[in-house]
Amino acid sequence: MNSIQKNRLKDQAFKYWGICCTCMGLALLIIFIGDILIDGIQRIDWGFITSLPSRKPEKSGIYTALMGSIWILFFTTIIAFPIGVAAGIYLEEYGKKNKLAGILEINISNLAGVPSIIYGLLGLEVFVRIMNLGASVLAGSLTLSLLILPIVIVATRESIKAVPSSIKDASYALGASKWQTIWYQILPASSGGILTGVILALSRAVGETAPLIVVGALAYVPFAPESPMDEFSVLPIQIFNWISRPQHGFIENAAAAIIILLFITFMMNGIAVYFRNKWQSKWK
Amino acid sequence: MEISMEKPIDEVIVLDNIIDLSLKKTPKIAVSNVKVWYDDFQAIKGIDMEIKPNTVTAFIGPSGCGKSTFLRLFNRMNDYVDSFKMEGKIKIDSKNIYKKKINVEELRKEVGMVFQKPNPFPKSIFENVAYGLKIQGIKDKKFIKERVESSLKQVALWNEVKDNLNKSGLALSGGQQQRLCIARTLAVEPSIILMDEPTSALDPISTAKIEELIFELKKKYTIVIVTHNMQQASRISDYTAFFYLGALIEFDKTKTIFTNPSKEQTENYITGRFG
Amino acid sequence: MRKIKELVIEKSLLTSALITIAVTIGIILVLSIETFRFFSEVSIIDFFTDTQWTPLFTEKHFGILPLLSGTLLTSFIAIAFALPVGLSISIYLSEYAPKSFRKTIKPLLELLASVPTVVYGFFALVVVTPFLQGIFPNLSGFNSLSAGIVMGIMIIPYISSISEDALHAVPKELREAAFGMGATKLQTAFKVIVPAASSGIIVSIILAISRAIGETMIVAIAAGQQPRLTLDPTVPIETITAYIVQVSLGDVQHGSMEYRTIFAAGITLFVFTFLLNSLSYWIRKKYQEKYE
Incomplete structure (x- = not known):
């Protein structure tokens, strides 16, 4: 065998290795979802979604945890969305050249890499203790808002950057002020991208467990929250709680709850991708 | 001729020569000793110029000669360039537009601009034209409708789009888009229109339509146009300014520039020996 | 106004x-x-040198080393698994795969990163550990091996996606130059493209490491709650993050020693990830300057 043949053989070998690795990634995803479906799908019924948690696995449901997740999602959105978008606009349109902007950029990039559990420690000390909010929906939402803030800011900046500068020029040339240009032209033109980023950030928030455990969210709550000051549990914490129980029935419950959590996460991702594609086609 | 009977005799005499007549009026734009820097690079090296009302002035010169930078001084679009620095005076209607007190937004209503590539907003045709009025806070729907219609008629686009005013401006052809952009500028009723190579992205037929339009618009507006195309400059402009390396080499009646330029550089450029 | x-x-x-x-x-x-x-209350020397971490017992020891070793062990297993797989995927997708395949596969792989970590924890405990026990009979129910492997699966898309972006951004001319000299795709990839995209690949690896060190739920569920200074992947251990979760689940009084230990553990974690993130930011900035 000469060296050219050898090289070609190696080339082919690597190609199949690459296919193997790629397929392995996908196969794992399928095994993973398949296994959970087998474990949990027969457990899902209307009663499972509407029942309160219980000592007996077959009577337990996810109602309080699901409601907790919805409350948390709602408050996280209304806190993180305006602040994140506003900060993104500032960085992209106002503070581009000054030194402060440089510091802000490094800072946000660093915050994006801080482990989520550290945000939990921050929330525990600042929101739960110092602001005396207790282990409430509000404290949890504030904590998660800070966690997803960098994601929202980065997404906002990227989307604004993608708006052609000719649009800005045209608006300014017609006598529009900076804010008018942002409000009437830049934000509508970048809304698809911003929305994509926000939904992706929220899908991350809905799956977060550790920071909420640290803040003090409960594994067992007998009632769904009725105000932002109420105690709460969320779907991932309910799942964690069931996983750590010895009885097999709870493993089944965990799998069933995971199916619902994955459904919510994947649906949010799907919506985000839909918005992204729709938005990208606008500029082509 | 009744009106001219009442006017001083010297104006009547020169009535057949519009260019000479306009020389008597005060300049619409007066530039004195303007210098521009981007960081350490000097882009404009001390230019004086007077532009008469209701004329078309063409800026020509090789790429990078500063003609676009110079044009953008008139509506202060260079303000957004980080490293931009300027010296000198530019007066529009005898008012220095670089004074601190000047409201840049007001200035831009007076001095409209059309860009190289058609850049309609990603909105409906109607909203594109109405945008300038909207940001001025005008809410009178009937007024806006009328203004949109008259602006579109001025650019001869009305008949083509009147049934599709809610269609996106991006759905129009390139030439139509550029006329839409001109209509959008006209809706604000400026007195000066700056055009930065408005036909360089268009096909010959659309270009001809825009040139025709410029000829029409001259009656109401003062037009300054940057162009790469020397035939275009000679066809549509009354005055031509030749720029080279940030300096104004020659500024004269278009006829003179193209038939009997006084500087050798101008002649070389016009005859295609460089650029 | x-x-x-x-x-x-x-x-x-x-x-x-x-x-x-x-x-x-x-x-x-x-x-x-x-x-x-x-x-x-605790000597800083003990904190860094004591080989036991037992703040919840009567006989208290405050040595961070067992938690740190647990964190590093699981992260090491995760990277050892994810790095070859993730890099191979990125090279395959960028250099070999047809464009349409690449466009459908990438978002699917990225889906792996969007799965909530508590779900991975379940997978590690309920599927991977029993499976591995079939191969290594003395593997205990909680261990760093399966937690590490599952964490590796989770971070594959971090490495494959970011590296693929970097590989894809290498100018086409470089590839053509190599092909023109008779190089195979494999030779081109490893001798030309990977070196040219190296800073992007390094950034992806650093981010993956930082993600693994800070990961909580997988290790809290599947790796155990027994802090011990060991390199044995088959026995229960405890990571910094898992310890914080363990304490938080109990009823901890503000101002108590237990309360403070989670912050001391937290700052250790924060310093590690902060250094890694700063490093990746610095590399990214330097790389941008090189090409702009």
């Missing part, structure tokens, strides 16, 4: 941006203040 409105808007946007600074300062302050109180 209008000027004032514009100014007010600008200032409120600035305030929103400044909140991010406040968050960083908040994190550093909170962690340091509680850690400072912690060190008023």
Whole structure:
């Protein structure tokens, strides 16, 4: 065998290795979802979604945890969305050249890499203790808002950057002020991208467990929250709680709850991708 | 001729020569000793110029000669360039537009601009034209409708789009888009229109339509146009300014520039020996 | 009037941006203040040299090493698994795969990163550990091996996606030059493209490591709650993050020693990830300058 043949053989070998690795990634995803479906799908019924948690696995449901997740999602959105978008606009349109902007950029990039559990420690000390909010929906939402803030800011900046500068020029040339240009032209033109980023950030928030455990969210709550000051549990914490129980029935419950959590996460991702594609086609 | 009977005799005499007549009026734009820097690079090296009302002035010169930078001084679009620095005076209607007190937004209503590539907003045709009025806070729907219609008629686009005013401006052809952009500028009723190579992205037929339009618009507006195309400059402009390396080499009646330029550089450029 | 409105808007946007600074300062302050109180009772030398971590027992030891070793062990297993797989995927997708395949596969792989970590924890405990026990019979029910492997699966898309972006951004001319000299795709990939995209690949690896070190739920569920200084992947261990979760699940009084230990553990974690993130930011900036 000469060296050219050898090289070609190696080339082919690597190609199949690459296919193997790629397929392995996908196969794992399928095994993973398949296994959970087998474990949990027969457990899902209307009663499972509407029942309160219980000592007996077959009577337990996810109602309080699901409601907790919805409350948390709602408050996280209304806190993180305006602040994140506003900060993104500032960085992209106002503070581009000054030194402060440089510091802000490094800072946000660093915050994006801080482990989520550290945000939990921050929330525990600042929101739960110092602001005396207790282990409430509000404290949890504030904590998660800070966690997803960098994601929202980065997404906002990227989307604004993608708006052609000719649009800005045209608006300014017609006598529009900076804010008018942002409000009437830049934000509508970048809304698809911003929305994509926000939904992706929220899908991350809905799956977060550790920071909420640290803040003090409960594994067992007998009632769904009725105000932002109420105690709460969320779907991932309910799942964690069931996983750590010895009885097999709870493993089944965990799998069933995971199916619902994955459904919510994947649906949010799907919506985000839909918005992204729709938005990208606008500029082509 | 009744009106001219009442006017001083010297104006009547020169009535057949519009260019000479306009020389008597005060300049619409007066530039004195303007210098521009981007960081350490000097882009404009001390230019004086007077532009008469209701004329078309063409800026020509090789790429990078500063003609676009110079044009953008008139509506202060260079303000957004980080490293931009300027010296000198530019007066529009005898008012220095670089004074601190000047409201840049007001200035831009007076001095409209059309860009190289058609850049309609990603909105409906109607909203594109109405945008300038909207940001001025005008809410009178009937007024806006009328203004949109008259602006579109001025650019001869009305008949083509009147049934599709809610269609996106991006759905129009390139030439139509550029006329839409001109209509959008006209809706604000400026007195000066700056055009930065408005036909360089268009096909010959659309270009001809825009040139025709410029000829029409001259009656109401003062037009300054940057162009790469020397035939275009000679066809549509009354005055031509030749720029080279940030300096104004020659500024004269278009006829003179193209038939009997006084500087050798101008002649070389016009005859295609460089650029 | 209008000027004032514009100014007010600008200032409120600035305030929103400044909140991010406040968050960083908040994190550093909170962690340091509680850690400072912690060190008023525990010697800093013990903290770094004691080989036992038993703050919840009667006989208390405060050596961070067992938690740190647990964290590093699981992260090492995760990277050892994810790095070859992730890099192979990125090279295959960027250099070999047809464009349409690449476009459908990438978002699917990225889906792996969007799965909530508690779900991975379930997978590690209920599927992977029993499976591995079939191969290694003495593997205990909680161990760093399966937690590490599952964490590796989770971070594959971090490595494959970011590296693929970097590989894809290498100018086509470089590839053509190599092909023109008779190189195979494999030779081109490893001798030309990978070196050219190296900073992007390094950034992806650093981010993956930082993600693995900070990962909580997988290790809290599947790796156990027994802090021990070991390199044995088959026995239960405890990571820094898992310890914080363990304490948080109990009823901890504010101001107690247990309360402070989670901040002391937290600051150790924060310092590690902060250094890694800063390094990746620095490499990214340097790389950008090179090409702009």
